Amino acid sequence: MTRVRNFRPAALDSHASLRLQVSWNTEIFFETRVWQFLIFLPRWLMTGTGRERICTDEDQTNLEELLQRDFGGYTSSTTDILGVGHRGAAFEMNIHRQITVLASRWRGTKKYFKALRRELEESSGEETILILRQELVVT
Amino acid sequence: MAVIVEFERHEDHVRAVGRLSEAEETYHGVDKGTILVSNTAVQLLRAEGIRFRVIGGEARREEERE
Numbered sequence: 001m002t003r004v005r006n007f008r009p010a011a012l013d014s015h016a017s018l019r020l021q022v023s024w025n026t027e028i029f030f031e032t033r034v035w036q037f038l039i040f041l042p043r044w045l046m047t048g049t050g051r052e053r054i055c056t057d058e059d060q061t062n063l064e065e066l067l068q069r070d071f072g073g074y075t076s077s078t079t080d081i082l083g084v085g086h087r088g089a090a091f092e093m094n095i096h097r098q099i100t101v102l103a104s105r106w107r108g109t110k111k112y113f114k115a116l117r118r119e120l121e122e123s124s125g126e127e128t129i130l131i132l133r134q135e136l137v138v139t
Numbered sequence: 140m141a142v143i144v145e146f147e148r149h150e151d152h153v154r155a156v157g158r159l160s161e162a163e164e165t166y167h168g169v170d171k172g173t174i175l176v177s178n179t180a181v182q183l184l185r186a187e188g189i190r191f192r193v194i195g196g197e198a199r200r201e202e203e204r205e
Binding site: 043057058060061064065067068069073074075076077097 | 149152153154156157159160165166167168169170171172
């Protein structure tokens with residue numbers, strides 16, 4: 001697919017809330033359960049002769065600044081994940097940047113990441129942006 | 140050693156993100172326009188002529204000694 005437009009952080013404004021952030025309550029001795037989201041941002045489409053840009057440096061910066069604003073931090077991973085698969089009859093290979101964020105377990109958090117996925121798919125032109133969620137226990 | 144750097148200009152931040160991604164460097168967002176990176180990454184950004192300010196970490200202490 002061809003890149004459509006720049007990523008627009010403003011598309012997430014209506015989903016922003018302080019409740020998205022993990023509450024690190026040190027007064028409670030019970031364990032804290034949080035959600036960890038892994039966002040696989042497609043950066044390059046590998047072609048026979050080289051690579052084509054999907055999401056730009058600007059897109060990645062704006063996404064990371066958005067996560068910084070709404071979750072208080074993120075990790076942009078050293079590993080560029082290679083994704084390989086079929087698109088119709090064609091064989092396709094993408095390089096992704098993995099961005100990790102911790103969030104509160106809340107219905108609004110799920111809605112936020114659904115909206116984020118939709119915005120990333122619409123802007124990048126990719127059929128599917130992979131965002132994974134797993135539960136972590138902070139002891 | 141980890142270093143906290145701050146970009147005053149958005150263009151420098153974008154260039155840094157691109158260069159660090161190319162170099163497969165890990166970094167962490169700690170504040171607006173501010174990331175935690177390795178000392179190696181700081182050298183890399185300096186070599187690229189990217190403008191930033193060191194606001195914490197070993198590199199700052201080195202700058203102060205100089």
